[in-house]
Amino acid sequence: xxxxxxxxxxxxxxxxxxxxxxxxxxxxxxxxxxxxxxxxxxxxxxxxxxxxxxxxxxxxxxxxxxxxxxxxxxxxxxxxxxxxxxxxxxxxxxxxxxxxxxxxxxxxxxxxxxxxxxxxxxxxxxxxxxxxxxxxxxxxxxxxxxxxxxxxxxxxxxxxxxxxxxxxxxxxxxxxxxxxxxxxxxxxxxxxxxxxxxxxxxxxxxxxxxxxxxxxxxxxxxxxxxxxxxxxxxxxxxxxxxxxxxxxxxxxxxxxxxxxxxxxxxxxxxxxxxxxxxxxxxxxxxxxxxxxxxxxxxxxxxxxxxxxxxxxxxxxxxxxxxxxxxxxxxxxxxxxxxxxxxxxxxxxxxxxxxxxxxxxxxxxxxxxxxxxxxxxxxxxxxxxxxxxxxxxxxxxxxxxxxxxxxxxxxxxxxxxxxxxxxxxxx
RNA sequence: GGAAGAGUGGCAGAGCUGGUUUAAUGCACCGGUCUUGAAAACCGGCGUGCCUUCACGGGCACCGGGGGUUCGAAUCCCUCCUCUUCCGCCA
Numbered sequence: 001x002x003x004x005x006x007x008x009x010x011x012x013x014x015x016x017x018x019x020x021x022x023x024x025x026x027x028x029x030x031x032x033x034x035x036x037x038x039x040x041x042x043x044x045x046x047x048x049x050x051x052x053x054x055x056x057x058x059x060x061x062x063x064x065x066x067x068x069x070x071x072x073x074x075x076x077x078x079x080x081x082x083x084x085x086x087x088x089x090x091x092x093x094x095x096x097x098x099x100x101x102x103x104x105x106x107x108x109x110x111x112x113x114x115x116x117x118x119x120x121x122x123x124x125x126x127x128x129x130x131x132x133x134x135x136x137x138x139x140x141x142x143x144x145x146x147x148x149x150x151x152x153x154x155x156x157x158x159x160x161x162x163x164x165x166x167x168x169x170x171x172x173x174x175x176x177x178x179x180x181x182x183x184x185x186x187x188x189x190x191x192x193x194x195x196x197x198x199x200x201x202x203x204x205x206x207x208x209x210x211x212x213x214x215x216x217x218x219x220x221x222x223x224x225x226x227x228x229x230x231x232x233x234x235x236x237x238x239x240x241x242x243x244x245x246x247x248x249x250x251x252x253x254x255x256x257x258x259x260x261x262x263x264x265x266x267x268x269x270x271x272x273x274x275x276x277x278x279x280x281x282x283x284x285x286x287x288x289x290x291x292x293x294x295x296x297x298x299x300x301x302x303x304x305x306x307x308x309x310x311x312x313x314x315x316x317x318x319x320x321x322x323x324x325x326x327x328x329x330x331x332x333x334x335x336x337x338x339x340x341x342x343x344x345x346x347x348x349x350x351x352x353x354x355x356x357x358x359x360x361x362x363x364x365x366x367x368x369x370x371x372x373x374x375x376x377x378x379x380x381x382x383x384x385x386x387x388x389x390x391x392x393x394x395x396x397x398x399x400x401x402x403x404x405x406x407x408x409x410x411x412x413x414x415x416x417x418x419x420x421x422x423x424x425x426x
Numbered sequence: 427g428g429a430a431g432a433g434u435g436g437c438a439g440a441g442c443u444g445g446u447u448u449a450a451u452g453c454a455c456c457g458g459u460c461u462u463g464a465a466a467a468c469c470g471g472c473g474u475g476c477c478u479u480c481a482c483g484g485g486c487a488c489c490g491g492g493g494g495u496u497c498g499a500a501u502c503c504c505u506c507c508u509c510u511u512c513c514g515c516c517a
Contacts, residue, residue: 045477049486056486059498063445066497078497085497249474370475378456380474 001106001214001368003382004038007031017112020119020329030105037102044098048091055084107217111364113329114301114338120328126341130312130324136347137321140407143348146398147279149405150176153425156280156397168269168284170394175425179400179412180287182419183393184262187289187314191260191390194310196291199261201240204231209243212369214335224266233266237290238387242369245294249380250373256303257294260390262287279398281353286394292387294371297362300384301338304360307388308340311356314391317415320399321345323352337362344395348402355395358388401425 007014015028058081065074118127150156155176161169172180188198210216210232215223224233234240241261250257265288280286291310295303308324315322327339336359343352363382366372372380404411409426417423 042477045486049477052486055497059496060445062497066445074497081497 001364002109002112003363003367004034004102004106006112007034007109008038011035014109014112017329018110020113020117021110021332022121022330030108034102034105034109037098037105041095041098041102044091044095048088048095051084051088051091055081055088058084110334111337111361113332114360116326117332117338118326118328119330121330122328123331125328126325126331127328128323129326129340132321132323132345134321136345137403139347139403139405143402143405145279145346145348146401149401149410150279153410155179155401155425158279166284168282170280170283170285175420175422176397178422179397179420179425180393182416182421183391183396184287184289186416186419187390188260188262190310190314190317191289191291194258196258196260199237199241199244199259201234201237201244201261201263203234203240203263203266204229205234205240205243206231209239209246212243212246213239213365214368215239218334222268224268234263235267236265236389237261237263237288238292241290241292242294242365242385242387245366245371245383246369248371250294250371250383252374252376254373255294255296256299257292259292260289261292262289264288265392280394281398283394286392288392289390290387291390292385294366294383294385296373296375297381297384300360300362300386304338304340304358304386307358307386307390311342311358311388311390315342315344315355317413318396318400319413319415320396320403321347322355333357333359335359335361335364337364342391344399344403346399346402348405353395353399355399356389356391359386361385361387 002014011031014031018028018031019025058077062074062077062081065071065077118125120126144152147156147158150158153176154174155172157171157173161167161171164171192198204226207216207230210223215232215235219235223235225231226233240263241259244259245257264285266285269282269284291307293303293307312322312324322342322344325341325343327333327336327341332339339357339359341354342356342358344355345351346353362384365385366382369385371383371385373383375381400413401410404413409424412420412423412425414423
């Protein structure tokens, strides 16, 4: 959520950013509406505060009068106060109305994009910031997509997942399960080596947490919700891990904050049926290792690059051909200021598959979270939050299987063998 | 799941028979005096959000969350949450 201050200080910048996100010119009026509502809010508060002040003074006087036994005067004061309170009640109702409206509008405005974000409408307008220049893997005759490979080698049983739970809940078995577990450990070790503290968070979160990272109110339908206990299944480890810092004021020595965590992720994916749902491309439950950083604003963009390098390192060790995209205004997420997507080329499907997304949210998320720090002048400032998948398991398994298939079976990359304890799936 | 007790500022801890409490006091922390330096001692500062002011400053709200009673609530009432202890159940 943007601060009103951000809009007030440079409304043209915000407008330009919205246009880059392909907002229609006529919808930009929401910004002026926000400023006008904020003005109303200030006016109402100023007036109401002075009335409250009068009530406080009068109450003290009544106390004194009562003590001195001057009952009549005290009663007279009381009726005065009653009038004030009637006024206050009305004022507070309109304040609440204005505040609700203001929040609602603020929630509808996406983050200000970084100047480097290219304009564009669709994923075709994303900027390739690092392309794959080497040769793509050459696969044997009759190379298969991962869903066929998974079946052939008995790694993933989608039908059993359907039987036990339903569509989109894959069941891993045998070497498939062991490969999954190996990747989790490999990713966590990589993150640990890069200085991230490992967290095993709860997999269900309360409403405050879902609100803190912005899943509520807008993405409500994407989360599984346990009505009986009023809890949400996490769609990503970002939610519980980032919420560690909800309502926190950090000190200088708390930085840098670098956290990683493995969790299963649960997504209802409502409304997305029909597109790219085959195999592991889109599932309701998948494993992911997430990296999260909370940093001071002056560091956040260098940190974003560092996180990109981290993901690159992993993909290199997995011997997967990848490219990096800087998402354009039309494709970048609502909450992000700058996002890099990683895509792995699947030689079997002959297409690029998205495997990771690394973003800087600047203060957009921390404003909602109320995650702040004291700067060198002792002033409280919003921190910057960043996160990225490092990596999402399901799609990495898919690309590993597809790219490393040989006539004899699927070759496990050398870096992963210490984790799998086998070097070939056959 | 049942019973009892408790939730106060970074921590500890008073206030909780409603009205000089602007939330005492101690510790921690920051600045200063003293000192060659440090410690001690002394002096001052020391929560968050919002409104207002060029500024100094002033105002409002917040004592687990929400609601209520009252002219006035940390203090009384309702409700929810959390923690502690005991009982029950259980990996």
